[in-house]
Amino acid sequence: MSAAELKAKTFDWFDERLGLRMARDLLDHKVVPLHPGTAWYYFGGITLFLFGVQMFTGLLLLLYYRPTVAEAFDSVRFIMTRVEFGWLIRSIHSWSANLLIFFAFVHMFSVMFTHSYRRPRELTWLSGIALLGLMMGFGFSGYLLPWNQISYFATKVGTDVAGTTPFVGPVLARFLRGGEDVGAATLTRFFAFHVMILPLISCGLIGLHLLLVQKAGMSTPKHLPVHDLSHMKFFPNFFLRELMVWYGVLALLGSLAAIFPWELGEKADPFASAPAGIRPEWYFLAQFYTLKLIPSHVWIIEGELLGLAGFGLLALVWVALPFWAATKPDGSGGRARLATGVGIFLVCYLFTFTLLGYFK
Amino acid sequence: MQGNPTSPPPDAGRRTLVSWLLGGGVAASLASFFYPVARFLDPPMVAEVSVNEVAAGKVQDLKPNSGKIVKFGNKPALLVRVNDTQWKAFSAVCTHLNCTVQYQEARREIWCACHNGTYDLEGRVASGPPPKPLEELAVKIRGDEVVISKRV
Numbered sequence: 001m002s003a004a005e006l007k008a009k010t011f012d013w014f015d016e017r018l019g020l021r022m023a024r025d026l027l028d029h030k031v032v033p034l035h036p037g038t039a040w041y042y043f044g045g046i047t048l049f050l051f052g053v054q055m056f057t058g059l060l061l062l063l064y065y066r067p068t069v070a071e072a073f074d075s076v077r078f079i080m081t082r083v084e085f086g087w088l089i090r091s092i093h094s095w096s097a098n099l100l101i102f103f104a105f106v107h108m109f110s111v112m113f114t115h116s117y118r119r120p121r122e123l124t125w126l127s128g129i130a131l132l133g134l135m136m137g138f139g140f141s142g143y144l145l146p147w148n149q150i151s152y153f154a155t156k157v158g159t160d161v162a163g164t165t166p167f168v169g170p171v172l173a174r175f176l177r178g179g180e181d182v183g184a185a186t187l188t189r190f191f192a193f194h195v196m197i198l199p200l201i202s203c204g205l206i207g208l209h210l211l212l213v214q215k216a217g218m219s220t221p222k223h224l225p226v227h228d229l230s231h232m233k234f235f236p237n238f239f240l241r242e243l244m245v246w247y248g249v250l251a252l253l254g255s256l257a258a259i260f261p262w263e264l265g266e267k268a269d270p271f272a273s274a275p276a277g278i279r280p281e282w283y284f285l286a287q288f289y290t291l292k293l294i295p296s297h298v299w300i301i302e303g304e305l306l307g308l309a310g311f312g313l314l315a316l317v318w319v320a321l322p323f324w325a326a327t328k329p330d331g332s333g334g335r336a337r338l339a340t341g342v343g344i345f346l347v348c349y350l351f352t353f354t355l356l357g358y359f360k
Numbered sequence: 361m362q363g364n365p366t367s368p369p370p371d372a373g374r375r376t377l378v379s380w381l382l383g384g385g386v387a388a389s390l391a392s393f394f395y396p397v398a399r400f401l402d403p404p405m406v407a408e409v410s411v412n413e414v415a416a417g418k419v420q421d422l423k424p425n426s427g428k429i430v431k432f433g434n435k436p437a438l439l440v441r442v443n444d445t446q447w448k449a450f451s452a453v454c455t456h457l458n459c460t461v462q463y464q465e466a467r468r469e470i471w472c473a474c475h476n477g478t479y480d481l482e483g484r485v486a487s488g489p490p491p492k493p494l495e496e497l498a499v500k501i502r503g504d505e506v507v508i509s510k511r512v
Binding site: 060063064082083084085086088089247250 | 389396399400403404
């Protein structure tokens with residue numbers, strides 16, 4: 001039997017059992033529309049790639065990390081000082097987490113400004129928003145794991161803010177902390193969230209998100225004539241370009257991790273005063289700074305509650321975007337202009353308040 | 361031109377070179393990604409607690425024809441009081457598959473529960489799968505205290 005025959009036979013054997021031809025045909029037919037905004041299609045892929053980096057480096061860190069109050073800090077220090085390239089792996093995990101959130105935001109706003117959430121892609125939008133929430137949950141829970149001063153107090157503040165939510169607040173705070181206060185039980189819980197619960201949900205949801213993208217195909221900006229656009233084959237043309245972009249992101253990630261290694265800080269001490277300049281991760285800074293600005297009482301309502309209500313309302317408007325901004329596939333029948341306005345407002349708000357939160 | 365459809369196009373050499381450069385680049389970058397990972401997986405040496413001598417308790421606490429496990433650094437040791445005056449001590453790690461052995465009073469021998477290996481009171485293999493005798497330790501009596509140490 002010749003090599004070609006053998007190859008064909010092997011392919012047939014697996015095809016009969018796995019449906020390889022079907023997969024190949026699907027891949028063959030997937031195309032990417034070409035237009036001035038094609039570059040924005042890369043950002044979802046970049047986010048996915050960084051999620052893969054997180055899974056991989058997270059698994060590596062899990063080999064040495066110990067999730068107890070007595071050992072957590074020392075085990076991370078062990079990783080950073082004794083394990084070969086441990087400093088690099090941990091630094092990459094931290095930097096990649098931040099880049100992931102950043103690129104997820106870029107991806108979300110690109111979808112928003114091109115109005116790609118419109119019918120029939122409402123569920124893609126909703127699953128994307130849910131994924132963003134999950135990624136922030138990863139950030140919040142992972143922040144505590146090294147058990148250092150900054151993360152300890154950030155978690156105290158964070159769970160406290162969650163505790164001021166009307167009605168469910170106290171229950172939510174207790175659920176998050178595993179008790180009345182941030183302590184050993186909180187660390188165990190956050191560890192479980194971070195390495196098991198959130199990854200399981202995320203993997204399922206990412207699968208759904210990707211499936212929905214395949215089902216509906218790539219969206220094109222609504223002002224462009226759908227039928228006149230030229231296309232590029234996804235495989236291998238677009239895929240290879242995406243790979244090159246991933247190489248670039250990995251280079252950026254490696255450089256950041258090596259040039260600005262993530263600090264460990266000091267071991268958390270529940271009986272020490274909160275250190276000066278304490279603040280959450282940058283993606284919570286805008287909300288953090290807003291809450292700082294609101295006076296303690298506005299009329300008879302508690303300031304923090306008012307802030308949370310505002311965020312809640314904004315989040316609701318944002319989540320429901322496909323249902324009020326564009327109700328028809330061509331983008332008409334809604335308030336697309338208003339949606340763009342809200343988007344611009346949100347970008348400006350997040351940008352300035354994050355900066356203010358960082359520098360003030 | 362001779363009509364041979366399988367003859368390579370004129371720029372085949374250049375194409376091969378480019379393929380090699382690309383493949384080599386990818387391979388080199390993959391190696392640089394996974395070398396640190398491989399090094400990371402290798403656990404760093406943690407200094408073992410090394411001891412030469414430990415106090416194993418009072419003479420009167422162990423009756424004749426009995427044995428007990430004591431901590432010798434981070435490994436277990438078996439201390440046996442054979443009779444009123446004779447004492448023996450061994451590393452309690454079975455030479456077969458690392459289980460911890462015990463003293464059997466009725467049969468006056470050292471027994472490993474995992475795979476039924478037995479040693480006599482000199483540490484020599486009496487029966488079962490162990491390939492080597494137990495490592496013997498030295499026992500000294502200081503006043504009423506039993507002290508175990510490495511044999512020199």
